[in-house]
Amino acid sequence: MKILITGGAGYIGSHTLRQFLNTDHEICVLDNLSKGSEIAIKDLKEIRDFKFFKQDLSDFNAIKELFKQEKFDAVVHFAASIEVFESMQNPLKYYLNNTANTSNLIQTCLENNVKNFIFSSTAATYGEPKNSVVSEESPLSPINPYGRSKLMSEEVLRDANMANPSFKYCILRYFNVAGACMDFKLGQRYPKATLLIKVAAECAANKRDKIFIFGDNYNTKDGTCIRDYIHVDDISSAHLAALEYLQNNESNIFNVGYGHGFSVKEVIQTMKKVSGVDFKVELAPPRAGDPSVLISNADKIRSLTSWKPKFDNLETICKSAFDWEKQC
Numbered sequence: 001m002k003i004l005i006t007g008g009a010g011y012i013g014s015h016t017l018r019q020f021l022n023t024d025h026e027i028c029v030l031d032n033l034s035k036g037s038e039i040a041i042k043d044l045k046e047i048r049d050f051k052f053f054k055q056d057l058s059d060f061n062a063i064k065e066l067f068k069q070e071k072f073d074a075v076v077h078f079a080a081s082i083e084v085f086e087s088m089q090n091p092l093k094y095y096l097n098n099t100a101n102t103s104n105l106i107q108t109c110l111e112n113n114v115k116n117f118i119f120s121s122t123a124a125t126y127g128e129p130k131n132s133v134v135s136e137e138s139p140l141s142p143i144n145p146y147g148r149s150k151l152m153s154e155e156v157l158r159d160a161n162m163a164n165p166s167f168k169y170c171i172l173r174y175f176n177v178a179g180a181c182m183d184f185k186l187g188q189r190y191p192k193a194t195l196l197i198k199v200a201a202e203c204a205a206n207k208r209d210k211i212f213i214f215g216d217n218y219n220t221k222d223g224t225c226i227r228d229y230i231h232v233d234d235i236s237s238a239h240l241a242a243l244e245y246l247q248n249n250e251s252n253i254f255n256v257g258y259g260h261g262f263s264v265k266e267v268i269q270t271m272k273k274v275s276g277v278d279f280k281v282e283l284a285p286p287r288a289g290d291p292s293v294l295i296s297n298a299d300k301i302r303s304l305t306s307w308k309p310k311f312d313n314l315e316t317i318c319k320s321a322f323d324w325e326k327q328c
Helices: 011-021 038-044 059-069 086-088 091-111 145-163 196-203 233-248 264-275 299-304 314-327
Strands: 002-006 024-031 051-054 074-077 116-121 169-175 175-177 210-214 229-230 250-255 280-284 293-296
Touching: 002 011, 011 024, 011 038, 011 233, 059 091, 074 091, 074 233, 086 091, 086 145, 091 116, 091 145, 116 145, 116 233, 145 169, 169 233, 175 196, 175 233, 175 314, 196 210, 196 264, 196 314, 210 264, 229 233, 229 314, 233 250, 233 299, 250 299, 264 314
Parallel strands: 002 024, 002 074, 024 051, 074 116, 116 169, 169 250, 175 229, 210 280
Antiparallel strands: none
């Protein structure tokens, strides 16, 4: 198939691109490079060449022209704004960049007979769940504009599929993605990153002076937030499994996580252990929009697709992130 990966120069997008480049599919990448990495694109072209379009999804006319010219068979859609705290401060950015641009992309797919759509969604759609472990059937009640913007996009996909049954989708609800590629010079280059393991790795590599724990009075075992951390290579392989699944099945939604969680304090201690660096940690006030516990029930994707995660180990995740920070 001829596949367009939007946001393919970004963190998860570039790791997924690497895995798709090791298939027989013809791959094209679209990214405005506001957060994505030109270095990642250059390095990935060492695997094999692919078309790269520096383009913003908000330029609707240019996107429609691109689809007419290239005649894609599938879209893997990553391009989005992703910071929870920023979404609380600037919600319209999220509704425009995430929901509006995704809606136009879906419309463009329908107009150009694109049959397969893999959507990068988020566990933030669950909000502050009553149960700490959430399945795909758990109530959806996001508590921040980021989660709401993604949930709205999910609803657009479902409605588009109902009106056009030949247009099929897989929605992948990510939990906390972390780490760096295990077999290629690829990692997270996201500027001013806020993700815990990335920041902890930067502290261990002497790129930051300290790390903040945002609140220690949550209803958890040590007072800090608990998350389901998943290695970026395992998230990436889920997209290949989802596209394969769509070839012989109807649309579906899958959680992508490991099914168990670690607290902020546990992650920091693990990073200190694997790096051998006792970096500085300070307490800060809680951030708006952060649920206390969020862990996946990911049985569905394991049972219905070929997805088999390989790196379900917090030390492995932290070490890969630290090794990347040392050399990048």
